[in-house]
Amino acid sequence: MNRYIGIAIAALISPICAFAQLLTLDEAVKQALANNTVLNQMRAELKQKEEQWRTQTGISSPEISYFREGIKSGEVQPFSEQRITVSQSVDFPLTTVYRLKAIEQERQALELRIRDEERNVKMQVKSSYIDVMYALHLQKLRDQQLKLAENIHKAVYTQFETGMANGMDLTKAELQVAEAQNDIDDSRRTLHLARYSLFNNMGLNPEKQTYSIEFADTLQSKDIEISQIQALAVLEKQPMYQAAVRDLDASSYFLKEARSNILPDIRFNLYKQDYGTGYHFNGFEIGLSFPLWAPLEQRGNIKMALARQDGIRWKQQEIRLEMKKNIEHAWHSYEVSRATIRRYDETIRSKAEKLQALTLQAYRLGEVDLLNLINAQQIYLNSQQRYLLALRDFYQQLIALEKFLDEDLVF
Numbered sequence: 001m002n003r004y005i006g007i008a009i010a011a012l013i014s015p016i017c018a019f020a021q022l023l024t025l026d027e028a029v030k031q032a033l034a035n036n037t038v039l040n041q042m043r044a045e046l047k048q049k050e051e052q053w054r055t056q057t058g059i060s061s062p063e064i065s066y067f068r069e070g071i072k073s074g075e076v077q078p079f080s081e082q083r084i085t086v087s088q089s090v091d092f093p094l095t096t097v098y099r100l101k102a103i104e105q106e107r108q109a110l111e112l113r114i115r116d117e118e119r120n121v122k123m124q125v126k127s128s129y130i131d132v133m134y135a136l137h138l139q140k141l142r143d144q145q146l147k148l149a150e151n152i153h154k155a156v157y158t159q160f161e162t163g164m165a166n167g168m169d170l171t172k173a174e175l176q177v178a179e180a181q182n183d184i185d186d187s188r189r190t191l192h193l194a195r196y197s198l199f200n201n202m203g204l205n206p207e208k209q210t211y212s213i214e215f216a217d218t219l220q221s222k223d224i225e226i227s228q229i230q231a232l233a234v235l236e237k238q239p240m241y242q243a244a245v246r247d248l249d250a251s252s253y254f255l256k257e258a259r260s261n262i263l264p265d266i267r268f269n270l271y272k273q274d275y276g277t278g279y280h281f282n283g284f285e286i287g288l289s290f291p292l293w294a295p296l297e298q299r300g301n302i303k304m305a306l307a308r309q310d311g312i313r314w315k316q317q318e319i320r321l322e323m324k325k326n327i328e329h330a331w332h333s334y335e336v337s338r339a340t341i342r343r344y345d346e347t348i349r350s351k352a353e354k355l356q357a358l359t360l361q362a363y364r365l366g367e368v369d370l371l372n373l374i375n376a377q378q379i380y381l382n383s384q385q386r387y388l389l390a391l392r393d394f395y396q397q398l399i400a401l402e403k404f405l406d407e408d409l410v411f
Contacts, residue, residue: 025126028202029122029125032122033122035202035203035204037203042114049103049106056096056100057100058090059088063087066084067081068081069081069082079276083274084279085269085270085271085272087270088267090267090268092265095260095261101253102251102253105249106246108246109244112243113240113243116238116243123399124201126402127396130392132194133217134388138385139184142186142187145180145381146177146184148356148380149176152377153174156169159363173370220410234327235327238323238404240323244316244319248309257305258302261291261301264289264291266286269284271284323404326404330401333393337394344387348383352379352384355376356379359377
């Protein structure tokens with residue numbers, strides 16, 4: 001961690017029992033990359049795409065036929081000719097080349113989308129892990145809140161017994177304790193939600209989602225300079241943008257394929273001929289299949305390819321704008337969170353703690369009323385919670401920037 005952040009995260013988790021399983025951030029990410037259902041579906045789709053070219057070579061299945069001509073019943077030579085023919089049809093070579101190039105570009109685009117999804121999964125898991133850390137710290141803060149409320153209750157009760165406080169003050173103090181207990185229950189709910197959100201993002205089997213899993217509260221981070229995240233410098237390097245580039249290239253090849261369909265397909269025939277003395281003769285035939293109905297059929301294919309290409313261009317622009325917005329949002333939020341944390345470390349923490357302690361002492365001495373005491377306690381607790389929120393947001397924005405920089409900033 002950098003010197004400005006000053007994040008001194010104490011170990012909040014209970015001592016790990018012999019049966020407890022420690023789940024680190026790195027292990028959570030590794031499990032997610034291996035088990036994520038969406039990611040594995042995309043990998044299966046990639047395997048299909050890698051084999052698609054075999055079905056798009058433009059080579060039809062060969063046809064074997066038998067032919068006999070000039071058949072005469074009762075003659076010594078019952079036919080004039082018989083032959084065995086092997087026929088093979090192929091698309092015009094240029095058409096096949098364009099089709100295979102388009103498929104290859106689609107394969108590369110899918111690979112890039114998988115890389116982008118891996119970054120998304122990594123970001124989601126890290127974000128969920130941060131939420132768990134936040135929930136654990138929030139639980140500790142709520143325990144501290146309850147302890148402060150109980151201290152206030154004791155002080156008010158002492159004042160009540162000596163006649164320096166009334167029943168209304170005592171009731172307010174009791175309400176503070178009850179509210180603190182409610183907040184503890186709510187923090188437990190927050191922790192459970194964060195845990196199971198993390199397990200879900202990891203793709204962890206339900207039977208393995210046990211309460212014995214503990215979390216390593218040892219997160220670290222890197223500070224980054226603005227020059228490292230210049231939006232225009234990283235935009236065109238992003239996998240999703242590069243995937244859109246490959247899609248555009250593929251659409252260009254598909255357009256060329258559609259236009260090349262006006263060229264004739266080729267048919268080859270090879271003969272083994274028998275004129276009554278055995279199969280001693282050979283022959284061959286080459287034919288061209290001209291697309292006479294191209295104005296009807298191919299014109300529609302060309303227009304569809306053009307429209308698809310236009311749609312991909314707009315998609316590419318959408319991706320560019322969305323990524324630029326996300327990068328800038330993550331950076332500015334990171335800056336704000338870092339400033340909040342620095343301000344808390346330098347000023348707010350010590351002053352809030354001092355205010356709370358002095359106010360409690362002053363109340364016991366009868367120098368301030370209960371309202372001032374509760375207000376001082378609330379200022380202290382609010383500053384603590386705001387610090388936790390800023391700390392969580394700081395990590396979350398660093399994780400968001402990780403996706404674009406392709407560098408581990410939280411580990």
